[in-house]
């Protein structure tokens with residue numbers, strides 16, 4: 001397996017709107033991030049992934065871009081950006097930017113031109129179709145609810161938007177669109193950024209003819225069979241790699257909903273003519289509703305979680321590189337979803353989850369606040385939510401009688417993207433030190449108990465534990481490159497696995513339950529003395545043939 005810097009890195013994701021506000025307008029900004037670089041350096045991370053900071057009308061918080069080469073006024077200026085990039089590099093870290101090119105904003109000049117007439121030179125930058133009588137061209141539903149087609153009265157045609165109607169899909173079949181995107185990418189790379197996280201990049205190629213999809217919930221057809229891993233997606237990414245990426249020393253991670261192991265080997269193959277790695281979503285779908293949507297409140301089953309993550313570990317081994325994550329700006333807080341956010345178990349279970357993920361093969365991603373064990377927020381009413389996906393889903397699913405309002409509010413509390421978007425909790429002063437103004441979304445009221453200042457001062461905090469995990473990855477190659485094997489796949493409470501490399505062996509054991517559980521380590525770890533690299537509950541000086549693990553205990557043993 002080839003050794004590269006991005007395989008050996010730990011990435012930290014910043015959602016700028018919610019990270020740190022420097023000017024009191026209630027919205028995080030670039031100078032806010034600048035003021036926290038020392039915090040990130042101290043944590044030990046190597047790469048920052050910055051969610052979109054480009055000019056945007058903010059229908060989807062920056063994932064609807066109206067100018068790819070300008071900074072959103074609320075976030076600052078291009079000079080602020082340049083200063084931030086300079087400082088990140090000066091501190092020995094790297095910066096990866098979000099690349100959102102499946103769609104633009106409907107306020108992007110390309111779209112303004114495109115919609116102005118049927119024969120405008122920009123018409124073919126987007127996907128326009130005639131209606132089917134009075135109906136849209138096909139039955140596809142949008143990810144954010146409603147039809148994926150919007151009728152445009154001006155030219156009497158429909159345009160495709162797989163996300164909101166303010167996010168029209170670009171037509172990647174048009175070679176000029178690809179050329180424009182590649183030029184824009186080069187512009188950022190020439191500025192010195194270190195790579196891209198590519199938004200829904202598995203969706204850029206649509207099946208010609210745009211066939212109807214299977215109908216779900218009696219509402220709309222599922223577009224994914226014809227939009228995910230589409231017929232030309234690899235051709236497009238290979239072209240992008242040839243013409244842009246291969247000319248720079250970059251890391252790229254594709255956000256690839258619907259990716260299979262087989263597809264991932266193509267996107268992120270070890271021989272590398274597309275991307276460095278992809279985000280797979282299988283473990284994010286384990287707690288979906290039986291009706292097929294994400295709105296639900298049943299926790300995922302550990303046996304399935306182990307099977308899923310282990311499948312990706314073993315089936316990509318030597319063939320493609322994994323990215324490792326529990327959370328991001330689209331997912332609920334990890335400790336609330338996979339751990340236990342009660343005061344009794346929050347710290348322990350957050351550390352346990354971190355151990356379980358950071359000892360696997362792949363590049364670990366930490367989402368802002370995860371390193372503090374930040375939790376979901378309990379909004380009581382729909383008016384407290386800000387996220388377009390949550391608001392649309394509430395309206396659609398309760399309006400159609402598929403779910404009741406109390407049910408949907410319960411599901412939102414568990415799964416809404418806003419759980420990840422409440423402001424970063426810096427200290428116990430007003431608004432958790434995030435802003436001196438009125439925050440754009442409420443701060444989690446638990447900030448006096450859960451905040452960075454207090455955790456930096458506490459050697460046993462979740463923050464300090466993450467710091468230690470990151471250091472271990474830097475000092476033990478086996479954590480980066482060792483081979484992986486799952487132990488006891490059917491054990492319903494313990495997630496244990498081994499890593500092996502060049503005569504070294506590592507055991508990672510994690511109790512996912514709130515009770516004591518008995519664990520039987522493999523024989524080889526009992527007979528050979530070794531060292532405990534990290535533990536979150538009990539100092540484990542040796543492995544015994546039978547061990548009683550504390551609630552949410554995790555330990556890592558190296559022989």
Ligand code: NOJ
Pocket residue numbers: 060063064100163199200255329330
């Ligand atoms: C995936 C992004 O992570 C999400 O936040 C966004 O809403 C959609 N893509 C559309 O860009």
